[in-house]
Amino acid sequence: MRKLKAAILSAAILAASVPAAHATLQISDKSTKNMSCSAGECSAIDADAVMNVNDLVALLNQFDVHVVADPASSQDIAVVSPLAWAAPHALALESDDVIYLRNTITVQGQAGLDLRVAGGPIFQKKGAVHFWDTASHLTIDGQDFRLVNSVAGLAAAVAAHPGASLALANDYDAKADGQYKSVPVSTPFAGTFEGLGNTISNFSIWDTAENNIALFASIKGKAVIRNLGMAKVNVLAENTFNNAAGGLVAYNAGTILNCRVDGGTVRTDFAGTLGGLVGITYGHIYRSWANVSVEGAQSAEVGGLVGNAHGQVQNVYALGRVIAGDQSDVGGLIGYNFAHVRDGYSTGQVSGGQNARVGGSLGTTQLPVHDLYWDTETSGTTFGVAGTNIDGVTGMTTAELQAGLPPGFLNGSWSQSAKVNQGFPYLAANPPR
Structure with a gap:
């Protein structure tokens, strides 16, 4: 079963690496075409098909829709x-290939959403799913999920x-929670x-x-x-020796996919292992990024x-400043590396104290890496x-990084626009919000 899940995850990652250039059924504000609907069953009958959102909502007002x-x-x-x-009716979307969510789906009542696609949907552009009622039902690739709406x-x-x-049922602003004095999700x-x-x-946690x-x-x-974002984090690990701290996870032995931490600080005043996204990882990190000031x-x-x-x-990529004291490993992307790393870049300022090992991409590495880049100016x-x-580690100027995707970065996995991410490459399935 674990091998099967890994194969499905790998297939989903591969699917997001290939540009969508073939048949697509769009759910949009365009007029419905090339669809056959009977009661709540709607099927595409041509490679180029459209289901109008208002037509779809009209059906959902009467039926569960597939x-x-x-x-x-x-x-x-x-x-x-x-x-x-x-309306209290469920929507099921089914594809043998990929489901792209490039805009929002909002379930306003106590209803259901069933996304029938191997590995789950791919969130692009403004794509997100919002539930107003946590008693609603969510199923993805045959797996039922319980909805939560707070930390x-x-x-x-x-x-x-x-x-x-x-x-996560909706965006959540943790400001009202105040500053945590202990880790909220402390159970492994x-x-x-x-x-x-x-x-x-x-x-925020201190x-x-x-x-x-x-x-x-x-x-x-x-x-x-x-498919999770964190924004404006404040993580302070104080008076604890050899701690791990991160914007999302301190110690990762699992899989982190399509996650981001955008804005804030991760900091400690003792020796420790710190990252904008993850402190220490023994697992997998795919299509994820951080824009966090990391201070050790x-x-x-x-x-x-x-x-x-x-x-x-x-x-992966990282945009934040990274600093630490004497005898530290400091990297724009990874401080100390013993992982198989490929296809990533960093732009943040890096600095360290006396005898610190400081690199634009990696502080120290024990394994070969592939297609990593860092901004030699910033x-x-x-x-x-x-x-x-x-x-495997190449320096580029700011202008070079903004001029086009670096060698090895697949078009489809990566995108680039002067209007997005300050012109630097960004992940198509995990764009800045």
Whole structure:
């Protein structure tokens, strides 16, 4: 079963790496065409099909609705216009290929959403799913999810059932929670947390007692966190020695997919392992990024994305400043690396104290890496790895990084626009919001 899940996840990652250039069933504000609907059953009858959102809502006011892409043409489904309904009826979207959510789906009443696609949908552009009522039903690829709408709700659900399948019902502003004095999700997580493209903002913690400090203290080998954003985090690990801290997860042994931490600070005043996204990883990180200031003390392992990396890291980037004290490993992307890393870049300023190992991309690496890049101007260093340059790590000027996708970055996995991400490459399935 674990091999099957890994194969499905790999297929989903591959699907997001290939531009959508074939048959598509669009759910949009254009007129319905090439669709056959009978009561609540709607099927595409041509490779180029459109289901108008108002027509779809009219059906949902009467029936549970099942929209099916044409399997003969390996047709995608793409939600490109906002879709919202309040009637107590369920919507099922089914594709043998890919479901792209490029705009919002809002379930306003106590209803249901069933996304029938291997590996789950791919969130692009403004894509997200919002539920107004956590008693609604969500199923993705045959897996039922319990909806939560707050950090406290998430923590309670994980404490009760560490292996649960959970989903974030809406964007959540944690400012009203105040500053946490201990890790909210302290129970090691072993389930799936589906962010649905939503964001938790203003999460703040000042912890003086624990070793793993973040929203999630740790996630286990079978755990998956995906399609989740964090914004404006403030993570302070104080008076704890050899701690791990991150904007999302402190210690990762599972899989983090399509996640981001945009804005804020991760900081410690003692030796520790710090990253904008994850403190230490022994698992997998795919299609994820961080734009966080990461500040370590002496003898720290500090990276813009990950402090200490094992396992696999692919299609990632970091934009934040990274600093640490004496005898530290400091990298714009990863502080200390023992992982298989490929296809990533960093732009943040890097600096360290006396005898610190400072690199624009990696502080120290024990394994070969592939297609990593760093900004030689904004980083303040001409070395990709502390004191040296190695194969697989290439320096580029700001203008060069903004001029086109670097070699090795697949068009489809990566996108680029002068109007997005300051012109730097961004991840198509995990864009800045």
